[in-house]
Structures are given as structure tokens and as C-alpha cells.
Amino acid sequence: LTNAGPIYLEVAVAVPLDHTLIYSIAVDKAVGLTPGVRLLVPLAGRFVTGYLLALCGELPPEAASVRTIKPVADVLDAFPLFPENLIPVFRWVAQYYQHPIGEVIRMALPAGLTVKSGRRIILSKAGRPPLAEILASETGKAFPWLQVLLEKNMLTAAATSRVWRSQKGRRLLEQWRQNGWLTIKEELSAATVKARTEICVAASHLDCVDEFCDELKPSEQKTLRLLSRLSIAGGGSSIPRKDLIKAYAGARKALKNLEKKRLIFFEERQVYRDPFGERPPFFAQPERLTAEQEDAVKQVNPAISRKKFSTFLLHGVTGSGKTEVYLRAAATTLEQSRSVLVLVPEIALATQLEGHFVSRFGDRVALLHSGLSAGEHYDQWMRIMTGEASIVIGARSAVFAPLRDPGLIVVDEEHEGAYKQEEGLRYQARDLAILRASRQNATVILGSATPSVTSYFHAINGKYQLLTIGRRINERPLPTVSVVDLRKNKNADGAPVLFSNELLAALNENLDRGEQSLIFLNRRGYADFMLCRDCGQTVQCRNCQISLTLHKDRGALLCHYCGYTLSSAVLCPHCRSSNIGAIGFGTERLEAELGELLPQARIARLDRDTCVKRKHYLAVLNKVRQRRVDILLGTQMITKGHHFPHMTLVGIVWADAGLGLPDFRAGERTFQLIAQVAGRAGRETLPGRVIIQTYHPDHYCIDLARTHDYKNLFEKEIQSRREVAFPPFSRLINIRLEGEDPDKVRNLAHGMTTLAGKLCRTRRTVDVLGPAPAPLAKLRGRYRWQFLLKGPDVETLHAFCNRLLSKARQTGIKAVRISVDVDPEHMM
DNA sequence: AGCACGCCGACT
DNA sequence: GTCGGCGTGCTC
Numbered sequence A: 001l002t003n004a005g006p007i008y009l010e011v012a013v014a015v016p017l018d019h020t021l022i023y024s025i026a027v028d029k030a031v032g033l034t035p036g037v038r039l040l041v042p043l044a045g046r047f048v049t050g051y052l053l054a055l056c057g058e059l060p061p062e063a064a065s066v067r068t069i070k071p072v073a074d075v076l077d078a079f080p081l082f083p084e085n086l087i088p089v090f091r092w093v094a095q096y097y098q099h100p101i102g103e104v105i106r107m108a109l110p111a112g113l114t115v116k117s118g119r120r121i122i123l124s125k126a127g128r129p130p131l132a133e134i135l136a137s138e139t140g141k142a143f144p145w146l147q148v149l150l151e152k153n154m155l156t157a158a159a160t161s162r163v164w165r166s167q168k169g170r171r172l173l174e175q176w177r178q179n180g181w182l183t184i185k186e187e188l189s190a191a192t193v194k195a196r197t198e199i200c201v202a203a204s205h206l207d208c209v210d211e212f213c214d215e216l217k218p219s220e221q222k223t224l225r226l227l228s229r230l231s232i233a234g235g236g237s238s239i240p241r242k243d244l245i246k247a248y249a250g251a252r253k254a255l256k257n258l259e260k261k262r263l264i265f266f267e268e269r270q271v272y273r274d275p276f277g278e279r280p281p282f283f284a285q286p287e288r289l290t291a292e293q294e295d296a297v298k299q300v301n302p303a304i305s306r307k308k309f310s311t312f313l314l315h316g317v318t319g320s321g322k323t324e325v326y327l328r329a330a331a332t333t334l335e336q337s338r339s340v341l342v343l344v345p346e347i348a349l350a351t352q353l354e355g356h357f358v359s360r361f362g363d364r365v366a367l368l369h370s371g372l373s374a375g376e377h378y379d380q381w382m383r384i385m386t387g388e389a390s391i392v393i394g395a396r397s398a399v400f401a402p403l404r405d406p407g408l409i410v411v412d413e414e415h416e417g418a419y420k421q422e423e424g425l426r427y428q429a430r431d432l433a434i435l436r437a438s439r440q441n442a443t444v445i446l447g448s449a450t451p452s453v454t455s456y457f458h459a460i461n462g463k464y465q466l467l468t469i470g471r472r473i474n475e476r477p478l479p480t481v482s483v484v485d486l487r488k489n490k491n492a493d494g495a496p497v498l499f500s501n502e503l504l505a506a507l508n509e510n511l512d513r514g515e516q517s518l519i520f521l522n523r524r525g526y527a528d529f530m531l532c533r534d535c536g537q538t539v540q541c542r543n544c545q546i547s548l549t550l551h552k553d554r555g556a557l558l559c560h561y562c563g564y565t566l567s568s569a570v571l572c573p574h575c576r577s578s579n580i581g582a583i584g585f586g587t588e589r590l591e592a593e594l595g596e597l598l599p600q601a602r603i604a605r606l607d608r609d610t611c612v613k614r615k616h617y618l619a620v621l622n623k624v625r626q627r628r629v630d631i632l633l634g635t636q637m638i639t640k641g642h643h644f645p646h647m648t649l650v651g652i653v654w655a656d657a658g659l660g661l662p663d664f665r666a667g668e669r670t671f672q673l674i675a676q677v678a679g680r681a682g683r684e685t686l687p688g689r690v691i692i693q694t695y696h697p698d699h700y701c702i703d704l705a706r707t708h709d710y711k712n713l714f715e716k717e718i719q720s721r722r723e724v725a726f727p728p729f730s731r732l733i734n735i736r737l738e739g740e741d742p743d744k745v746r747n748l749a750h751g752m753t754t755l756a757g758k759l760c761r762t763r764r765t766v767d768v769l770g771p772a773p774a775p776l777a778k779l780r781g782r783y784r785w786q787f788l789l790k791g792p793d794v795e796t797l798h799a800f801c802n803r804l805l806s807k808a809r810q811t812g813i814k815a816v817r818i819s820v821d822v823d824p825e826h827m828m
Numbered sequence B: 001a002g003c004a005c006g007c008c009g010a011c012t
Numbered sequence C: 001g002t003c004g005g006c007g008t009g010c011t012c
Helices: A084-096 A101-108 A131-136 A138-142 A145-152 A157-165 A167-178 A206-213 A218-233 A241-247 A251-260 A291-306 A322-335 A350-364 A374-385 A396-400 A429-439 A453-460 A501-513 A587-597 A614-625 A666-678 A700-706 A710-724 A742-762 A794-811
Strands: A007-013 A021-025 A038-043 A046-056 A117-123 A182-188 A196-203 A264-271 A310-316 A339-343 A365-368 A391-394 A406-412 A443-448 A465-469 A480-485 A516-520 A529-532 A549-551 A556-558 A565-567 A580-583 A603-606 A631-634 A647-652 A689-694 A731-739 A767-779 A782-791 A817-822
Touching (some): A021 A038, A046 A084, A046 A101, A084 A101, A084 A429, A101 A396, A131 A138, A131 A145, A145 A157, A157 A167, A167 A182, A196 A218, A206 A218, A218 A241, A218 A251, A241 A251, A251 A264, A291 A310, A291 A322, A291 A443, A291 A465, A322 A339, A339 A429, A350 A365, A365 A374, A406 A429, A480 A501, A501 A647, A587 A631, A603 A614, A666 A689, A666 A700, A666 A710, A689 A700, A731 A767, A731 A794, A742 A767, A742 A782, A742 A794, A782 A794, A794 A817
Parallel strands (some): A339 A391, A339 A406, A365 A391, A406 A443, A480 A689, A516 A631, A647 A689
Antiparallel strands (some): A007 A046, A549 A556, A731 A782, A731 A817, A767 A782
């Protein structure tokens, strides 16, 4: 380098800033610095984590106006955490979803890697304050944390940060420091996740162990032989010390001696925590493919070999063997020395697919999902980053997996709502999969038995290539579906029933035959709500104004949105009556009632309440597989991905539960749900049967689900979308306002909508819908309003949205938080 | 986010 | 008059 000026770095800081910042670093410190490493950078009087995006030799023009370019404080990584070619993807995501880029990167990376500066209070040994005296005084009452300080002699970083935030607390601390009573230690909050290492042993001369043995003690001989045997079996790699000691207790001492004699040496090696927990079941490769599978593979594989971006929609009925197509495509991709990313909608779901991939590709598979501990997540991430794992299976956030060169991205069950993140960065992982593939010249396979209307629309219009598998493996017929009208099923006092006579009779028959049944309900908890039988009011959450759900296990009423909990032994909050009871139904109530109706049946329940632990979930599924369960009862969770050969009956308790939701996709969702549950019935040699209970037997979604008629459902839905110009005929942005003052929020919502209306008149292409109170009008103590922007494409909407927000900011936005949801899926 | 700066009410 | 509350704007 001719000039010795500093190197400038473009850094995305992990705070809500919508642009990147420029820092400097001395040339000698920049040696080997690559984009993708974390940096510690000064920002407004503190230190925060930043991600290095780019290096440049001279000051970029956009930073010319900056008063002082600060030098980075530290380089936190020796190796990058993500490949450089992901950076354009991060930039795109930040732009498209209108989210700060540093936050985008932070959420893409494994949790626990963000460092920032903090403070800790330590009481001095000398010159102690008269604490006991102070505690009894006014000061003591004002600062309850003084008690902790007296007992422990220090405060944790978290506690200190709380004290520091209040001016009074800060002032007190500063004063005490001047008195010499305490020290305020400025330190970095340690990153919570680190690589785990273990000590491994390797022999210095592996091939001639016997030569040395004569001069060694028996224990040393034995240890050396054991080491050489294991080492050869492991392909010459070093062996964990603990494994040797486990195999031969005398190895501990012998190893020390052997090291002194220079016959072995120790090394520290990074180990990966095993995320699989229980090993997934083994699946053999099928001998042959069906004609339709063959056809799909023949179209996908050449596309993968071409190494150009292309998207396939694989529409295959349940049980048609889509997984085998994924596996063949994955094998082809690996042959090209490229890697594979497989997205699945939920953690629980991964097991089945994971089993197939592990059976076929062994330890080249890495798993990424929220069920992993922070350490496991980090380990998997690093296995992917180093290229040790070339196949990644993961939930939503795995779309950011640090694969250098993905050649294939599979999105299984692409219609699933779980691909949309509904908090913070509101991204659609399926859409991002396609975007990432387009940037990295990869092939995408979107797989589903019930594709989203939008994806299918793109497929028949040539944007994607449509692959259809209409027949199930071995020509197994689809289950017969019957619909039961719940309106005609009431018990003696006119109350609705949970189990119609038809469903009960079928359950009984199945029990007699020794076959398994599945009962599906789209609800959680014991009951929907508590109803006062005197005044007719329900018990609602005081924060969210929605009905509380009764959990009999805990004897508690629970708000499923904010977690507010109340004892279930309540009086009516409106009229103080004690004549109050549960109404509606959830899985717990179903379980209880079913237990009474069919006392001889072995019943198991799976829903999010029982599924917090993945281990428990796997154990229940195993019980079902081993036929130690007659009836499996559950929510969404049980609707997909599993394969139970003896499950021949599926009952859907209340099929139209979702039809009333304020959502233009409600019809599509209901159909998908029914079709997915029905697909669980009769997947092996036994024929399957489905019974749908509903209050709307004539609704087209229910009727078309009965006849497994996806094409017709699509036609009906696309027709109505066209009429009202909803996606895919337009794009949407939902703007949410929330704040503690209901009037301020409502006024701003109206003000912004009026403003948007005025802007519309100049730009005819955008429509404004609303404002309306959000369906959850009050959540976590905050009032919420929203309005929709509808336009021909996202670019137009972005531009419109930016103008609207900047105009609104000029007028003033006070005490209201505005968040933007691009391509909203749920209007909650 | 979280820090500095700046503007208003309640105290010495 | 100052102290301390919180609201606004900027961070390289």
C-alpha cells in the first residue's frame, strides 16, 4: 500500500438504525479482516456489536459529512460468522421488510453472540458505607437493591443496568464511588455462547506402536494399544481423552506418562453438541419410484445441474412420496459439490423428514431450529459455516443458514403459515428462500399437497414450474370423507356436543378392530372461555380484552396472548355470581370427555402445551408408532408430516373453527387444514376414513375438502381474490400503530389514513383500507390500530409508505409506535 | 436501543 | 434561582 491511511469499514450495528455506519481501523490491525466478522464499535457513548459488511481503502462519499469517524474498539471473531455472499441478501431483506439491517443480521445469527458494554457494581473492601444505617433510612426504602448489595457485596450486570437507567440510582452510585465505597466496573457482557472443546489424544507414531511397548508399563501398553486401535478405526484422527478413560480407567495416569515420553500428544478440538437427542428412525431408500415421482425427478435434476435459478412447485397429494423427490434432488446437488437447504414449518415436524435425510446422508446433515439450546445452535451453525455439514434441515430462520453455495433449497409444506415470522422482522421464509436462490443460482422446490393460492397461481402462469403427483404410492386410495352437521347434533338440554354419534360409532369400531384413530381440534386448552350463566358475560384478559382460556391442570385462567393468569376459582367479574363455568372446548376437555365415553381406549394428547419439550413430543409419537395408543388427540401439530400405518380414522371436531376469522385467506386455510389432517388417514394397506364435524356443511371449503378437490378450491379462491384485487393480484403492507393512550393511537391512525388518502389521489395505484382497531385491539396493555396499503407491487408500496411515514413524522408522532408488515398474513 | 441534550414543573 | 422529570434526536 502506498498511503498509510486507515482502512474504512462499513458496519451494520446491532441497534435499530436503518443504515450502516463507517468506522476506521489501522492498516496493520486490518490484516486478514474479512466481511462477516463481528466487531465491537463505539456508538453514542457505549460499545455495541457490529457486523463487518465491507472494507474500503478510502472514505466512502456518503460518510464525508460525518464529524469524526471512530476507530473500531475490537475485532471479536477470527473467522467470519457468515459467508460474504449472504450480505446482499441481508441488505435486500432490510430494504424489503423495512427493518434495521443490524437487527436483521442479529436475528439471522445464533442467539447469544451479541456483545455490548455494561457496568457492574462491586462494594469496596475498605471504606464500607454505613449500609445498615442507610437501609433503615429513606434512601434505603427508595433503593431496594441496596439490600442485595449489602448481602452479596456486588450487583449483577443486569441489576446494575436497571439501577443505572434511573437518574436517581445513577447519581447515588456516582456519589458512593466518590466516597470510595464502591467501584463501578465497566465491562463487556460476555457472549453467552462459545465453542465447546475437549482434550483429545493422538499417538506420535501410530504405525509402529509395538516397537515401544516392551519398555512400557502394562497400563501404558494397554492405553497405547487402545489408542492406536480407536485411532485407526476413526481414520487416524485423535481420540477424546474421556473416551479412553471410559474404556480403561487406568488410562488417566498412563496418558500422562506417555505424554512425558513423547509417545502421544494432547490437542484441544472443537466438539459439537448432539442436537438430535433421540435418533430419528431409519428409512431405507425405496427400490423404485412411481412414474410421477420419476417424472418430477427428471425435471428437477437437470435444472439443478444447470446451476441456474429456477423454481418448482411440487404439488403432491399426501402420501405421494414428495420426500423421495427431495432426496433425489439433494443427492444430485451434492454431486455438483453444492449444498442443500431444507426448510420445514415447525420443529416438531422435522423428525420425519430429518429421519429420511439422516438415513440417506448420515452426518452430513445439520439441524437448525428453535428447539436447540444456544450452544447446540451455535455448533450446528459452525458445522455449516465450515462446510462440514452440507445439508441443513431447519425451521424458518434456517433460510439464513451460512451455506456458501446452496444449489438446492427445498421448502416443505410451503403453504404453512409458520414460514411467516409474526414478530420483529416480519419475514416470509418461503419468499426469502426464493430470493436467496435467485441470488445464488440455486433451484427451489416448493412442496405441498395443498399449495398456497399464490404459489399455485405463479405455477400455472409459468413463473414456477409445476410438478404434479396425483397418485399415492402403491395406488393407495385417498380416504373416504363424510361430513357431519353439528347443528343436528345436540344433547338433551340443547347444548352442542363434542362427539357426534357418527364419530363415536366410528371410534368404537376402530377400537374393536385394534386400529388407531386421530382426533383433531384447532384449539388449545380446556375451554374457550368462562361464561357467567347469570349475566352472560365472559371472563376476559384485563390487558388484551380477549377471553381467558381455562387450564384445568393448573387450575388457572390464562391469556394466550400476553400470559396474564388468574385463578380459575373466580366470581363473575361483572355481577359477582358464582354460577360461572366453562364453555367451548379444547383438547383437554376433549380428552376428558373421550375418556368418559370410551373408558377402554388408551388416549394420548399432543398440543403446544404438552409439546414444549421436544423429547416428550417424540416419546408420544413413539408410543403411537408402537401402537400403545388407540386415540391420538391434538391440534395443528398432529396434522402433518407423520406417517402412522395403523391410523385409519381421522375425526375433525370442529372443521369451521377458522372460517370466521377476519382474514382473506380463511377459506384457503380451512381447506388446507382439513386436507392435511385427512391425509393422516390410511396410509398403508388399510383404507382410511375421515369424519368432518362442522356447523357449515355446505361451505365450499368443507365440501371441496370432502372430495379432495384442490383445483376447484383454487379456482374458487382465485376468482374471489381477483374480484376484490387481493394477492396475488396486488400486494399488501399492513401498518400497525400501538401505544398506551387509546385516543392518541386512534387519532394518529385516522390522521395517517386521511394523509394516505390524500397521497393516493396523486398516485392512483395505491389503495388505503382502514383504519380499524386490530383484531386484538388491546395487547400487553397497549392499544392497537392498523390500516392496509394495497398496491400493484411492493416497490410502489415501499415508496408510498416511506412518503407517508416521513410526512407523518413531520406532523409529529407522539407516544405511538409504528410498525410495518410487508406481505402480511395474519391481521392480528 | 440508549445516550446526550434540552425544555418545563417543584423544590431549596 | 436549581434539580430532576421526561420527551426528541442522533449515533459513523
